[in-house]
Amino acid sequence: MARKISFQTAINEALDQEMARDPTVILMGEDVVGGTGADGEMDAWGGVLGVTKGLYGKYGNRIMDTPISESAFVGAAIGAATCGMRPVCELMFIDFLGVCFDQIYNQAAKFRYMFGGKARTPVVIRTMIGAGFRAAAQHSQCLYPIFTHIPGLKVVIPSNPYDAKGLLIQAIRDDDPVIFCEHKALYSMEGEVPEESYTIPFGEARVVREGKDVTIVALARMVNQAKKAAEALAKDGISCEIIDPRSTSPFDEDTILESVENTGRLVIVDEASPRCGMATDISAMVAQKGFKFLNAPIQMVTPPHTPVPFSGVLEDLYIPNAGKIEAAVRKCVEYA
Amino acid sequence: MAHPEIAPITMPKWGLSMQEGKVVEWLAAVGTTLQPGDQVLDIETEKIANTFEALEHGLLRRQVAKAEDVLPVGALLGVMAPASVSEAEIDAYVAEFLANYVPPAPEEGDVGPNYLWVEVGAGRLRYTKVGDNGPAVILIHGFGGDLGNWLFTQEPVAATAQVYALDLPGHGQSTKALADGALAALASVITDFMTAVGIERAHLVGHSLGGALALQIALAAPSRALSLSLLAPAAIGDEINGGYLRGFISGESRRDMKPILQQLVADPELITRQLIDDILKFKRTDGVPEALRTIAAGFVNGDQQQVNLRAKLGELTMPVQVIWGKQDQIIPVHQANGLATNVQVHVLEGVGHLVHMEAATQVNALLKAFL
Numbered sequence: 089m090a091r092k093i094s095f096q097t098a099i100n101e102a103l104d105q106e107m108a109r110d111p112t113v114i115l116m117g118e119d120v121v122g123g124t125g126a127d128g129e130m131d132a133w134g135g136v137l138g139v140t141k142g143l144y145g146k147y148g149n150r151i152m153d154t155p156i157s158e159s160a161f162v163g164a165a166i167g168a169a170t171c172g173m174r175p176v177c178e179l180m181f182i183d184f185l186g187v188c189f190d191q192i193y194n195q196a197a198k199f200r201y202m203f204g205g206k207a208r209t210p211v212v213i214r215t216m217i218g219a220g221f222r223a224a225a226q227h228s229q230c231l232y233p234i235f236t237h238i239p240g241l242k243v244v245i246p247s248n249p250y251d252a253k254g255l256l257i258q259a260i261r262d263d264d265p266v267i268f269c270e271h272k273a274l275y276s277m278e279g280e281v282p283e284e285s286y287t288i289p290f291g292e293a294r295v296v297r298e299g300k301d302v303t304i305v306a307l308a309r310m311v312n313q314a315k316k317a318a319e320a321l322a323k324d325g326i327s328c329e330i331i332d333p334r335s336t337s338p339f340d341e342d343t344i345l346e347s348v349e350n351t352g353r354l355v356i357v358d359e360a361s362p363r364c365g366m367a368t369d370i371s372a373m374v375a376q377k378g379f380k381f382l383n384a385p386i387q388m389v390t391p392p393h394t395p396v397p398f399s400g401v402l403e404d405l406y407i408p409n410a411g412k413i414e415a416a417v418r419k420c421v422e423y424a
Numbered sequence: 425m426a427h428p429e430i431a432p433i434t435m436p437k438w439g440l441s442m443q444e445g446k447v448v449e450w451l452a453a454v455g456t457t458l459q460p461g462d463q464v465l466d467i468e469t470e471k472i473a474n475t476f477e478a479l480e481h482g483l484l485r486r487q488v489a490k491a492e493d494v495l496p497v498g499a500l501l502g503v504m505a506p507a508s509v510s511e512a513e514i515d516a517y518v519a520e521f522l523a524n525y526v527p528p529a530p531e532e533g534d535v536g537p538n539y540l541w542v543e544v545g546a547g548r549l550r551y552t553k554v555g556d557n558g559p560a561v562i563l564i565h566g567f568g569g570d571l572g573n574w575l576f577t578q579e580p581v582a583a584t585a586q587v588y589a590l591d592l593p594g595h596g597q598s599t600k601a602l603a604d605g606a607l608a609a610l611a612s613v614i615t616d617f618m619t620a621v622g623i624e625r626a627h628l629v630g631h632s633l634g635g636a637l638a639l640q641i642a643l644a645a646p647s648r649a650l651s652l653s654l655l656a657p658a659a660i661g662d663e664i665n666g667g668y669l670r671g672f673i674s675g676e677s678r679r680d681m682k683p684i685l686q687q688l689v690a691d692p693e694l695i696t697r698q699l700i701d702d703i704l705k706f707k708r709t710d711g712v713p714e715a716l717r718t719i720a721a722g723f724v725n726g727d728q729q730q731v732n733l734r735a736k737l738g739e740l741t742m743p744v745q746v747i748w749g750k751q752d753q754i755i756p757v758h759q760a761n762g763l764a765t766n767v768q769v770h771v772l773e774g775v776g777h778l779v780h781m782e783a784a785t786q787v788n789a790l791l792k793a794f795l
Contacts, residue, residue, distance in 0.1 A: 090441075090539070254708070282597065282709065284597070284600070284709050284710060284711075285709070285710040286705065286708045286709040286710060287708050287710075288708065289676070289677075289708075292677065292678075294701075295697060295701075298697065342679075
């Protein structure tokens with residue numbers, strides 16, 4: 089029987105297997121051990137959501153709880169990476185990148201380039217993204233476009249448990265800094281995941297569903313929303329091809345262009361803010377390189393250009409969903 | 425069902441994980457007299473696209489399923505009946521079938537394929553078993569394959585046999601550790617497997633590299649092989665498409681792999697995106713590239729096979745048959761010529777190296793006849 093585990097367990101398993109395989113892999117971040125010395129379940133909680141639970145017992149001081157000082161521990165992880173370790177550090181919410189951005193974009197991202205290819209910085213920064221948790225404007229953003237903007241960083245955004253494990257193992261073995269974005273709403277998602285270690289190369293999109301009328305490009309949580317929309321549209325005879333880029337840097341342009349060549353229509357779904365995001369970026373790429381394939385204007389499904397609202401009613405309205413994707417696809421198909 | 429002369433054509437179950445299939449198009453028109461093996465319609469599953477072939481003789485009277493319909497296993501696709509049966513009787517038959525048909529329960533679907541595991545000296549092996557009665561049959565896949573390659577074979581043959589399919593070391597979900605890639609070492613893993621699951625003697629069916637292994641077992645331990653069915657086997661000639669093996673090992677992307685895998689079949693449409701993705705997933709598992717290189721080095725050097733057991737075929741005392749696709753681009757079909765007289769040879773037209781997938785009905789009939 090094929091084994092099914094959650095996205096969260098897949099992340100834990102990837103960390104566990106890489107720590108077992110390579111003694112230079114270390115973990116650091118706020119609460120990644122989760123304190124020690126308490127009774128039972130409360131001992132070594134393993135991160136705010138328990139993603140790293142069980143690893144402290146196996147690997148001891150290779151897992152470090154750090155002070156609440158992102159600028160210090162993110163910098164320390166990057167420094168350790170330049171000195172031969174493979175640190176996986178956890179920036180609890182991507183929203184906190186502001187306090188450690190210099191370390192990431194002006195140091196880690198630049199070392200290989202500025203030292204003429206002689207320096208390696210094999211650090212992974214795991215971080216939570218996404219809205220939907222009533223966690224308000226400072227804990228709900230999808231800031232991956234900001235990292236995608238920086239040459240020298242690799243940016244990875246898994247949408248399911250299988251990809252989460254393979255992409256994280258790839259990230260740990262990669263010699264460049266990798267920003268690994270985990271959508272909070274996906275942690276409980278279950279899927280088939282092999283027990284063995286495996287990798288998924290960056291820059292290779294996954295074709296989630298094949299179709300012939302419209303191409304939908306979606307990332308992270310939006311992949312599941314796109315699937316729901318595609319199922320509803322199929323009942324009306326509209327056939328959607330769904331592409332999950334999986335990494336935004338490097339980026340697989342070919343799979344999208346080949347798909348648009350077949351469908352002639354493109355809808356991009358992005359939970360990030362609408363300005364200077366992946367939707368605009370992919371849209372520009374296809375308009376430039378695939379203009380002759382297009383039979384209708386490209387549609388973008390994104391939140392409005394506002395902070396993520398705290399009000400539950402407004403937050404639900406803010407997040408793109410299957411209904412909005414369906415409407416965008418219909419607009420595309422109905423375009424004369 | 426009521427009418428004795430009416431026979432349904434139903435959605436086949438191709439492989440353990442198949443729940444439903446999509447009708448791509450009908451290849452046989454209403455009014456066609458079908459013979460076993462005739463192409464009836466194209467069906468696509470999430471794993472594979474293939475042509476459904478007629479299982480028995482009959483007149484196609486009705487196409488119930490339409491192109492693009494997605495239907496569960498066992499659902500009614502079409503109706504065969506002699507010309508003497510009236511349209512009204514067929515209408516009644518279809519209505520009764522639809523009224524009584526119950527799709528497989530969803531919780532059954534959630535269980536997924538029932539894989540089994542066994543520990544042998546080489547490590548842990550994955551296998552499946554279908555069928556409860558009759559002699560044991562062991563299906564041995566080829567280089568880079570896995571037990572799933574027998575999706576069109578295992579259940580049909582299991583009607584009269586207990587059919588085992590295993591993942592070779594370095595393949596599927598079996599151990600990826602491989603000390604020795606030589607044919608003799610791999611063959612002894614299979615005899616260890618037989619011992620571990622309690623099979624004294626079995627009909628051995630091997631494809632390509634698996635054919636070489638079946639032959640190796642029959643030569644080294646003749647008492648354990650009831651018969652040999654060798655499908656486009658390795659190790660009975662010198663020539664092999666080494667470029668295919670090298671490309672299979674080194675290919676890193678869908679773009680690399682597609683033209684390589686298309687060499688396996690006469691009809692390139694069989695190589696779906698899902699099939700390519702599944703092979704890439706396999707190749708990206710820790711230990712697989714090393715295992716594939718070790719095994720390839722054990723039987724091939726450049727475009728030459730390193731082991732040629734052709735001269736020994738005549739020594740075998742159990743029944744032996746060789747089945748080859750005429751359009752094989754991996755191991756040339758001319759190697760089926762001039763074999764020892766105790767070997768029955770079947771060359772199938774319009775079929776490539778994956779003879780058991782491209783001509784499943786014919787191959788299954790030959791396998792069943794051999795039990």
